[in-house]
Amino acid sequence: xxxxxxxxxxxxxxxxxxxxxxxxxxxxxxxAYLVDGYSAHVAKVLxxxxxxxxxxxxxxxxxxxxxGDDDFELRTRGVTLKVDYFPSGGASGFFVGADADAQRxxxxxxxxxxxxRQTLAALxxxxxxxxxxxxxxxxxxxxxVRYVFNADDVSIAGxxxxxxxxxxxxxxxxxxxx
Numbered sequence: 111x112x113x114x115x116x117x118x119x120x121x122x123x124x125x126x127x128x129x130x131x132x133x134x135x136x137x138x139x140x141x142a143y144l145v146d147g148y149s150a151h152v153a154k155v156l157x158x159x160x161x162x163x164x165x166x167x168x169x170x171x172x173x174x175x176x177x178g179d180d181d182f183e184l185r186t187r188g189v190t191l192k193v194d195y196f197p198s199g200g201a202s203g204f205f206v207g208a209d210a211d212a213q214r215x216x217x218x219x220x221x222x223x224x225x226x227r228q229t230l231a232a233l234x235x236x237x238x239x240x241x242x243x244x245x246x247x248x249x250x251x252x253x254x255v256r257y258v259f260n261a262d263d264v265s266i267a268g269x270x271x272x273x274x275x276x277x278x279x280x281x282x283x284x285x286x287x288x
Contacts, residue, residue, distance in 0.1 A: 188213025
């Protein structure tokens with residue numbers, strides 16, 4: 111499903127431009143791979159580089175230190191849409207934007223091995239800075255504060271995992287501009 115979503119998203123952005131002057135980017139979140147996950151994103155820089163649209167897929171085993179409940183293991187997989195504005199243009203330097211995602215979360219109670227799943231949808235602002243290394247390579251640290259629309263608690267065998275309505279998500283992406 112995620113692969114189909116990404117393929118349709120890429121195709122809907124129009125034909126790929128030639129390499130000269132192209133404004134396509136591929137990037138990943140290396141932290142996702144450190145927690146037994148994945149991260150793959152494709153982006154299109156629009157106009158003079160002040161706007162950028164990004165679509166991606168992600169998944170991870172959420173570490174206990176991040177979710178805070180030592181009775182549960184969490185695994186997430188989802189898709190994301192990000193829109194960013196670079197005031198200085200050129201899709202570099204400081205930016206502000208919006209981050210939306212839909213994710214399927216699996217909650218596993220350690221004590222019994224029982225699982226429950228739910229789909230969460232979130233939206234919120236993000237802010238970051240893009241550091242350029244030559245013409246193609248870049249690193250973008252950013253943070254988002256998202257509201258989770260359907261943050262329902264999950265109960266398994268009398269134990270409850272409390273979902274948060276707001277999440278703060280700091281990370282960094284490594285990317286390549288074509």
